[in-house]
Amino acid sequence: MLKIYNSLTRRKEDFVPLNANNVKMYACGITVSGNAHIGHLFQALVYDIIRKVLEKNGFKVTYARNYTDIDDKIIATANKLGVDSADYAKQMIAKIDNEMNYFQVDEPTLWLKATENIENIINFTQTLIEKGYAYPTSKGDVYYSVDKFAKYGCLSNRNLEDAKNGYRIDNDEEKQSPLDFALWKSAKPGEPYWLSPWGKGRPGWHIECSTMNMQAFGDQIDIHGGGRDLIFPHHENEIAQTEALTGKQFAKYWIHNGLIKVDGQKMSKSLGNSIILEDLMKKYHPEVVKFALLQNSYRSDLNLTEAVFAQAEKHIYSFHKTLLAVQEKFxxxxxxxxxxxxxVDEAMQDDFNSPKAFSYLFDIFKTMQKKLAENDKSVIADYNGVKKAYKILGLFVNDSKEVVAFVNNKEGDIPQEVKDLAQKRWQAKQNKDWATADALRSQLDALGYIVKDNKEGYDINKK
Ligand SMILES: [Zn+2]
Known part of the structure; x- marks a missing residue:
């Protein structure tokens, strides 16, 4: 039986979907106001694996993720760059899709975007006003009235009065309570807007997720996920909006992943310490990054340092060297x-316990090495067994030669451009595309580099 820690009840529970075998799962996605960083990747990876575990349990999973493609930060960044905010958001989405693809995160079943749901968002907001849960102001903003929703605070386990104390400073005197949040924001001059019954404006952040959930799934879903930093106010507000509208429980299970720190500090723009995916791609193989990210429980915070990646790389390299040795011997x-x-499956049944699943690897590979040394052919069964077992965690899904070559070629001061060409040439050779491989070799030659194939892949040397 699959067990999941439910943030709503604050305990581990048996997983039983609302509707027979079908699972509706939604995870809050990225606000595309800048480059995606490792925290975004961690979250995407966690829910991708959760989806795979559910599927392995025989459930039919519909998994939706969203992109927030309109918000204050996106507008600010686009204005700074002197580009249209919609174009900027589109560009960032394409870039992030590419990066996620590099790290081998599968696409969700449904991609949802705020700007494609404006009419639904307006209708949702209008209904909340009609039901008495929301009110428009003279400036054309619409606020949700937190005092009207008795359950407010149920997810974050907050007392309403305490929460209000944290929100003393307020700039809109028409707000009835400091905790009231915007469903619709009136447009300031020069900002993008849509027409609404309350004038020109754009949706607030929280209403997007409630509306898109409703559009994709109806009144109720099985699993709602996101980073722990979203519990308050974002997820609390999603519950308030949806349940006020439907009168039913919104999500049965709330799953929250831990947060990533870098060298003991929270990642932030002001500290300039964010590990952005664009940089990470140049440094580490996807399997190394996955191993580094999933060696702790998805629920705990993870402190990343250079040493964590180096250690992960050392292990992944050694595992693949062993796999390669088996391939070459038998x-x-x-x-x-x-x-x-x-x-592995048993570990994953227990609230997706990836560290437990990883803990077996060291013994497995020790056994395999011993068998290799003893020329024991039964190592082939282990080779196949380990590849099949860890597929769900995204390990050993890449060719061992390629992983080993990736790590080997990181050493030294070979320019990225040269590494990329060498990698492409190697790929072309794997595909038996000799013409492309030869052309790439000439290109490398012209840049002053020679590629030599070896047992483990290839070496790049200066001429
Ligand atoms: Zn959300």
Whole structure:
């Protein structure tokens, strides 16, 4: 039985979907106001794996993620760059999609975007006004009235009065309570806007998720996920909006992943310490990054340092070297040791316990090395077994030669451009596209580099 820690009840529960075998899952996505960083990747990876575990349990999963493609920060960044905010958002989405693809995060079933749901957002807001849960102001803003929703604070376990004390400073005297939040924001001069019954404006952040959930899934969903930093106010507000509208429980299970720190500090623009994906791609193989990110429980915070990545790389490199040695020593048959998959699946059934699943790796590879040394052919069954078992965590899904070559070629001061060309050439060779491989070799030659193939992949040397 799959067990999930539910933030709403604050305990681990058996997972039972609302509707037979079908699972509706939504995870809050990225606000595309800048480059995606490792925190975004961690979150995307966590829900991708959760989806895969659910599917392995035989559930039919519809998994939706959103992009917030209109908000104050996006407008500010676009204005600074002198570009249209819609174009900027589109560009960033394409870039982030690419990066997620590089790190082998699968696409959700549904991609939802705020700007494609404006009419639905307006209708949702209008209904909340009609039901008495929201009110427009003379300036054309619409606020949700937190005092009208008795359950407010149920997810974050907050007392309404305490929460209000944290919100003393307010700039809109028409707000009835400091905790009231904007469903609709009137447009300031020069800002993008849509027409609404309250004038020109754009949606608030929280209403997007409630509306898109409703559009995609109806009144109720099984799982709602996001980073722990979203519990208050974002997820609390989503519950207030949706449940005020439907009178039903919105999400049965709330899942929250931990937060990422870098060298002991919160990632922030002002500290300039964010690990952005664009940089990470140049430094580490996707499997190394996945191993580094998933070695703790998804619920705990993770402190990333150079040493964490170096350690992860050391392990992944050594695992793949062993796999490569098996490939080179024996013809790979389809014999398989099914024990490893059982162990990994059992760990994942217990609230997606990836650190437990990883803990078996060291013994597995020790056994494999021993068998290799003893020329024991049964290592082929282990080779197949380990690859099948860890697929759900995104490990050993890449060719071992490629992973080993990636790590080897990181050493030294070879320019990225040269590494990329060498990698492309190697890929072309794998695809038996000799013409492209030769052309790339000439290109490298012209840049002053020679590529030599070896047992583990290839080496790049200066001429
Ligand atoms: Zn959300």
């Amino acid at each position: 013809p790979i048959t389809d014999e398989i040791n099914g024990e490893y998959e059982k162990l």
